[in-house]
Amino acid sequence: MTVRFGLIGCGRVAPRHAQSLLQLPETRLVAVADVKENRARRFAEEYGADAYTDYRHLLERPDIDAVSICVPSGLHAPVALDALQAGKHVLVEKPIALRLEDADRMIETAEAQKRKLGVVLQNRYNQPMQELRRLIDAGGLGPLYLGNACVRWYRPQSYYEDEWHGTWAMDGGALMNQSIHHIDALQWFMGPVRSVYAYTATLAHRMEAEDVGVAVLRFASGALGTIEGSTLTWPQNLEGSVAVFGARGSVKIGGTALNRITLWKVDGQLEQEAEILTSQRVDPPSVYGYSHREVIRDFALAVRDDRTPGTPGLEARKSLALVLAIYQSARTGQEVQLAGDEGSDLGNRQAGHPF
Structure with a gap:
């Protein structure tokens, strides 16, 4: 069975989807x-497809069995819901949505319609990420004590002067x-995060959302962690x-x-350290990496074989x-608990809108 796709949104990330769809059997x-x-x-001429200006006609x-959704983040939920209700399987770019209530509606609608809902978290499919996951699952690191995520990237002011980047309604920040x-x-x-304490700021750009944020985490296991994310590390990532x-x-x-x-x-x-390090020297040309094709292939096989995609909506909900x-x-200015349903007051809050 060949899974026939429509693609909604022909912007910056869309060529990754289109190229993958053409390459995969x-x-x-x-x-x-x-x-x-x-x-x-x-875009349609380049990739040999039909073109529409209204996605509802598509x-x-x-x-069309499934759609790839590559519109601005604030439109993920309404477009995905329309697609699911039209009987299409849905693969949506990250983040799944900007509000938990929207993510939950997407997950619930997919289940009710018996359609697949996948989210593009392509880096999970990278070989080093898979190697580390296998190591952790096998107990090779023993109990985990500390985890860190660090994103020191740069975006010029011009990046935030389009119609949506850096806005609360359509994007969020760094x-x-x-x-x-x-x-x-x-x-x-x-593993699951139980509480977080954080600061965010907008220091180097004219934009609604943050261009830098730092957070301290306590995981359910008792381990601690930190997150640092920014788009202000001039002059480059x-x-x-x-x-x-x-x-x-x-x-x-x-990398x-x-x-x-x-x-x-x-x-x-x-x-094994020298061999492992030597084998991972080649960087992709952009932050999108090489693994969109693997995400899309997995999603197509999930549709064909009637199984859960490797990165389903419930997984993407966690990072949101x-x-x-x-x-x-x-x-x-307070510590926030994430327990059970991730905190009931978060569900009705648009990402950053009241902040």
Whole structure:
């Protein structure tokens, strides 16, 4: 079975989806949609698809099984809900949504419609990330004591002068947009977060949301952690990394897109360190990395085989809840608890809107 895709939103990340859909034997790109007619037409011509300016017309096509959603973050939920209610499987870019109540509606609607809902957390599919996950699952690091996520990136003022970047309604700031992959990876390795205390600020840009944020975490296991995310490290991206420290080892993954092991000190494996480090020298050309194709392939196979995608909505909800808790702590100056349903008051709060 070939899974036939529509693609909604022909902006910055869309070529990653389109190229992957063309390269994979399991998928075919049928149609694309974008509110800008010229962009939709050019994109469709480049990738051999039909073009629409109204995505709802794309959703009416019976020859489309699934859609990739690449619109601004604030539109993820309404577009995804329309697609699910039209009977399409949905793969949406990160973050899943900007509010927990919207993420929950997406998850519930997918279940009710018996459709698949996947979220593009492509760095989980990188070889170093998979190696570290296998090591943790096997108990190779022993109990985990400390975890760190660090994103020291740079965006010029011009980046925030389009129609949506850096706004509360459509994007959020350095934590919700740029750091979400690293925040996802940190909690994927370390487990659930129970509480957070944070500061955020807007120091180097004219924008609504934050261009820098720092947070201290307490995990359910008792381990501690930190998050640092920014878009103000002039003149370029300096670091994007996740590190975990346990009783029997320490591992750090960095590179352009969490694609390279920069530290591997594990009890009983020290002799492998040079080989592991040498094998991870090549960085991708951008922060998107190389793994969009793996996400899309996994999602297509999930549709074909009727199984849960590797990065389903429930997984993506966790990093959204954590970023919202960071925003709430920064706003109130209080420690915020994440327990059970991630905190009932977070669900009705748009990302950062009251802050």
